[in-house]
Amino acid sequence: MHQTFDAAIELNLLHANQEGADHNRQHFDKWGITCLNIMSSPGAGKTVLLEQTLKALKAKLNIAVIEGDMTTQLDADRLRKYNVPVIPINTGRSCHLDSKMVAGGIHILEHQYQPQNLDLVLVENVGNLVCPAEFEVGEHGKVALLSVTEGEDKPLKYPVMFREADCLLITKTDLAPYLDIDLDRITFNIKQINPQVTIIPLSAKTGEGLETWLDWVQSVICIPSGTKAKHKEQQKETKI
Amino acid sequence: MHEIDMTKALILTVKDWYESQPEKPKIEKIHLTVGQFTCVEPLGLQFAFEAQTRNTFLAGVELVIKDVPLIAFCHSCQQEYKPEIGLQYSCPDCKSPMNDIRYGRELKIDRLEYSAINNQHLSISN
Numbered sequence A: 001m002h003q004t005f006d007a008a009i010e011l012n013l014l015h016a017n018q019e020g021a022d023h024n025r026q027h028f029d030k031w032g033i034t035c036l037n038i039m040s041s042p043g044a045g046k047t048v049l050l051e052q053t054l055k056a057l058k059a060k061l062n063i064a065v066i067e068g069d070m071t072t073q074l075d076a077d078r079l080r081k082y083n084v085p086v087i088p089i090n091t092g093r094s095c096h097l098d099s100k101m102v103a104g105g106i107h108i109l110e111h112q113y114q115p116q117n118l119d120l121v122l123v124e125n126v127g128n129l130v131c132p133a134e135f136e137v138g139e140h141g142k143v144a145l146l147s148v149t150e151g152e153d154k155p156l157k158y159p160v161m162f163r164e165a166d167c168l169l170i171t172k173t174d175l176a177p178y179l180d181i182d183l184d185r186i187t188f189n190i191k192q193i194n195p196q197v198t199i200i201p202l203s204a205k206t207g208e209g210l211e212t213w214l215d216w217v218q219s220v221i222c223i224p225s226g227t228k229a230k231h232k233e234q235q236k237e238t239k240i
Numbered sequence B: 001m002h003e004i005d006m007t008k009a010l011i012l013t014v015k016d017w018y019e020s021q022p023e024k025p026k027i028e029k030i031h032l033t034v035g036q037f038t039c040v041e042p043l044g045l046q047f048a049f050e051a052q053t054r055n056t057f058l059a060g061v062e063l064v065i066k067d068v069p070l071i072a073f074c075h076s077c078q079q080e081y082k083p084e085i086g087l088q089y090s091c092p093d094c095k096s097p098m099n100d101i102r103y104g105r106e107l108k109i110d111r112l113e114y115s116a117i118n119n120q121h122l123s124i125s126n
């Protein structure tokens, strides 16, 4: 006689990654660090964004970068010019960063730098519009970039990334006039998937949107003692 | 690519369960639920699972994947609707954006089907 039995498992496939991400976040929280996970398809402008962010904010905030791009040394070298800790992660052939890889980066932060002095850790994820959004690494916020050259339909085709993002940067807007692209259409497509997301059009070339982005970054930073970010928000509110 | 990672996680979970069993049963099927609003391709999972379980205690085990469509809920209309992935996510009736996702984000190992092994001489490797 062949009798079969059932065993309930009821566990998420990403359970282990999720636990690792929660663990990483605990480290960040303990040190008072805000961590942002920066994601996009290859070449949308993540590294340029990091360069401009470091340049503008490194006098105000203590920032470190965890660099997960596969062309890692190239991007890491570009960022080291700003004299902040840049920790390259060898992602091998993985199509996304996972929490274990980032834990390795946190370990280096812990032993070679003083993480308790840091305010912000920026993680540059592997260039990929599909899965990085599913693999939390311990971030407090997800930032996705979509360059105007990628087309209006990308949010519709890769909805998970756009759904998960807290801040969405439409990059390379300086190129829009040369393309047959409608910025309002991109915004509309993103909003139907994620009505809550903050959308910021940005150009690294003309500087459009940079201030708005820097304000957003500072508004999500939790500085336990100070209230720099909150203060900024209030200023903005009183202006309106 | 990430289906390989997911499969690793799946195998580890099943292995944990297996090792917690006093009498090593024969696993016959693994039931998964995979939502359509995830980055996981059921076919990719099947493929990775087969490749990674060859010559292990899970060789030949059937992976049964329940595909769950994306279902959203519109607050204005107080009703569920089925967005068309790749085309349209807002409510077809009132055009409100997709606020709540009811189904479609699942990535779950539901249950295992196994049979007891009576033959004591049967040894199980791995």
Ligand SMILES: Nc1nc2c(ncn2[C@@H]2O[C@H](COP(=O)(O)OP(=O)(O)OP(=O)(O)O)[C@@H](O)[C@H]2O)c(=O)[nH]1
Pocket: A040, A041, A042, A043, A044, A045, A046, A047, A048, A049, A069, A071, A075, A126, A127, A171, A172, A173, A174, A175, A202, A203, A204, A205
């Ligand atoms: N015109 C224009 N070019 C830009 C802008 N932002 C980035 N680029 C260019 O786009 C290219 C890719 O930029 P990166 O910052 O390296 O992009 P990335 O997302 O880090 O790329 P990967 O790490 O390889 O995925 C570079 O040649 C940049 O100079 C922009 O706002 N306008």
Ligand SMILES: [Mg+2]
Pocket: A046, A047, A048, A069, A075, A124
């Ligand atoms: Mg880069």
Ligand SMILES: [Zn+2]
Pocket: A023, A027
């Ligand atoms: Zn730890």
Ligand SMILES: [Zn+2]
Pocket: A094, A095, A096, A131, A132, B001, B002
């Ligand atoms: Zn992946």
Ligand SMILES: [Zn+2]
Pocket: B074, B075, B076, B077, B078, B091, B092, B093, B094, B095, B096
């Ligand atoms: Zn409606």
